[in-house]
Amino acid sequence: xxxxxxxxxxxxxxxxxxxxxxxxxxxxxxxxxxxxxxxxxxxxxxxxxxxxxxxxxxxxxxxxxxxxxxxxxxxxxxxxxxxxxxxxxxxxxxxxxxxxxxxxxxxxxxxxxxxxxxxxxxxxxxxxxxxxxxxxxxxxxxxxxxxxxxxxxxxxxxxxxxxxxxxxxxxxxxxxxxxxxxxxxxxxxxxxxxxxxxxxxxxxxxxxxxxxxxxxxxxxxxxxxxxxxxxxxxxxxxxxxxxxxxxxxxxxxxxxxxxxxxxxxxxxxxxxxxxxxxxxxxxxxxxxxxxxxxxxxxxxxxxxxxxxxxxxxxxxxxxxxxxxx
Numbered sequence: 001x002x003x004x005x006x007x008x009x010x011x012x013x014x015x016x017x018x019x020x021x022x023x024x025x026x027x028x029x030x031x032x033x034x035x036x037x038x039x040x041x042x043x044x045x046x047x048x049x050x051x052x053x054x055x056x057x058x059x060x061x062x063x064x065x066x067x068x069x070x071x072x073x074x075x076x077x078x079x080x081x082x083x084x085x086x087x088x089x090x091x092x093x094x095x096x097x098x099x100x101x102x103x104x105x106x107x108x109x110x111x112x113x114x115x116x117x118x119x120x121x122x123x124x125x126x127x128x129x130x131x132x133x134x135x136x137x138x139x140x141x142x143x144x145x146x147x148x149x150x151x152x153x154x155x156x157x158x159x160x161x162x163x164x165x166x167x168x169x170x171x172x173x174x175x176x177x178x179x180x181x182x183x184x185x186x187x188x189x190x191x192x193x194x195x196x197x198x199x200x201x202x203x204x205x206x207x208x209x210x211x212x213x214x215x216x217x218x219x220x221x222x223x224x225x226x227x228x229x230x231x232x233x234x235x236x237x238x239x240x241x242x243x244x245x246x247x248x249x250x251x252x253x254x255x256x257x258x259x260x261x262x263x264x265x266x267x268x269x270x271x272x273x274x275x276x277x278x279x280x281x282x283x284x285x286x287x288x289x290x291x292x293x294x295x296x297x298x299x300x301x302x303x304x305x306x307x308x309x310x311x312x313x314x315x316x317x318x319x320x321x322x323x324x325x
Contacts, residue, residue: 002067066110075144092147113232131283171239177308192255204263205267214243
């Protein structure tokens with residue numbers, strides 16, 4: 001089997017590639033716009049390609065002829081989407097259309113796992129809306145969410161018009177080692193690690209701490225993707241989540257329990273989102289019944305791994321005291 005992963009150089013893509021190397025005998029082809037990637041294993045190959053290039057995508061598919069495609073590549077940062085909605089739409093939608101057009105043009109029949117987002121659900125509006133279930137109509141409240149809802153419609157259109165084998169995953173918030181610092185758990189862990197290293201004063205700058213989200217370890221999330229590749233029903237949508245809401249304040253408190261430093265918590269207005277959702281969590285029943293998947297890694301272990309990852313990154317930073325000449 002040959003599996004093509006778009007965005008494999010990213011946070012989730014790296015974890016998925018590692019899982020597939022460990023759990024399968026598949027050949028893994030990664031696609032990334034910014035890097036050709038690290039040749040971590042003899043079964044891992046890379047294409048450096050901008051998926052907005054329709055001819056390039058068609059050449060890739062014609063040459064590699066994948067049996068499975070996992071479409072991860074996207075502009076996934078909500079604040080960036082607010083600042084540049086058209087750039088987000090172009091990036092996320094043009095790449096998706098190019099992939100499906102390339103599949104059809106080259107007469108391929110891969111299983112396609114389209115990775116969407118819980119952001120498509122929007123805000124709960126009335127009692128009984130939570131937990132979010134897959135049958136709820138999308139009600140996106142930000143440009144990123146609109147782009148993901150449109151990706152889903154594109155994928156389902158190609159299923160209906162060309163009988164393509166498409167499965168849609170709607171992951172809720174996922175965290176873990178390797179995540180970029182502009183996401184909340186990584187941002188907190190980076191700040192703590194820098195305070196521990198003496199690189200910043202013992203003050204943390206925070207946004208909306210009352211918001212509640214459904215957090216799952218990225219290593220469990222990629223196990224869910226593998227389960228859906230194997231067992232997902234064509235045309236179906238699956239939440240990937242824990243089913244448990246946790247406040248951002250609870251996340252920070254759990255991280256602070258892992259460090260001896262004491263910090264002052266201050267509010268940073270720039271960290272508040274436009275049209276923020278007060279609470280979002282999902283129902284994982286459908287994926288559990290279809291595949292048997294459920295999260296394995298405890299929340300506290302995830303946070304310990306995130307903090308230790310940032311401690312290591314800070315130690316390796318040229319600004320770290322341990323790196324000074």
